[in-house]
Amino acid sequence: MTRLDGDMEEPADHVVQGCTRCVDLVDHRSQIVNGQGADDTELLLIGEAPGEAEDIAGVPFVGRSGEVLNQSLEARGLDRGVVRITNCVRCRPPDNRNPRVSELTNCRPHLENEIAFVDPRVILALGRVPAEELLQRDIRVTDEVGAVEHVELGGHERVIVIGLHPAATLYNRNSMGAFEEALDRSIELAGLAHRNS
Ligand code: URA
Numbered sequence: 001m002t003r004l005d006g007d008m009e010e011p012a013d014h015v016v017q018g019c020t021r022c023v024d025l026v027d028h029r030s031q032i033v034n035g036q037g038a039d040d041t042e043l044l045l046i047g048e049a050p051g052e053a054e055d056i057a058g059v060p061f062v063g064r065s066g067e068v069l070n071q072s073l074e075a076r077g078l079d080r081g082v083v084r085i086t087n088c089v090r091c092r093p094p095d096n097r098n099p100r101v102s103e104l105t106n107c108r109p110h111l112e113n114e115i116a117f118v119d120p121r122v123i124l125a126l127g128r129v130p131a132e133e134l135l136q137r138d139i140r141v142t143d144e145v146g147a148v149e150h151v152e153l154g155g156h157e158r159v160i161v162i163g164l165h166p167a168a169t170l171y172n173r174n175s176m177g178a179f180e181e182a183l184d185r186s187i188e189l190a191g192l193a194h195r196n197s
Helices: 023-028 052-057 066-076 101-118 128-133 166-171 173-189
Strands: 042-045 084-087 124-125 150-153 157-162
Touching: 042 128, 042 166, 042 173, 052 066, 066 166, 084 101, 084 166, 101 157, 124 128, 124 173, 128 150, 128 157, 157 173, 166 173
Parallel strands: 042 084, 042 124, 124 157
Antiparallel strands: 150 157
16 A cells, blocks of 8 residues: 555555546446455456446445355355455446457456455456456367466466356356366365365
């Protein structure tokens, strides 16, 4: 946290305020949805972009996908405050469309600031959009879910686990196993397994 004269605090770089880079998103958003959770954790979960519930609450993953995520974390003895959760894009795309390449590019510095700030051992990409954004290649998530890759981000090598988006489990209950497998791998690699056992 940097300080101004008079002891007023400025937001840290990873907390975005008043960004106007994406005209289409600025026009439709209620607010910017910054990451939430621990500042200092070994596991960072990255989703795509806020949906309606997140746009209203100003917090990532609080809608139905968030319920799946919370329940899966809790089943493993983890409160979501123990990890950190953020998105590739911090403003809700209209009609929940996918973020555009230009929007991912505009929001990328914010994401990189947050990754650098948290400095996690492991990043779990929740679905195709964050997996492709982090790994910079085309990905068929159903074929690669659970895969672990190492990439250089902001001058540091990061461990990326390819995961399913929790919404996938709402459309297809059979995908719960794959969703949990990637989550379990991430928790294990982050050293957070058996915290409460
Ligand atoms: N889906 C996402 O990718 N992110 C959210 O914050 C909510 C739903």
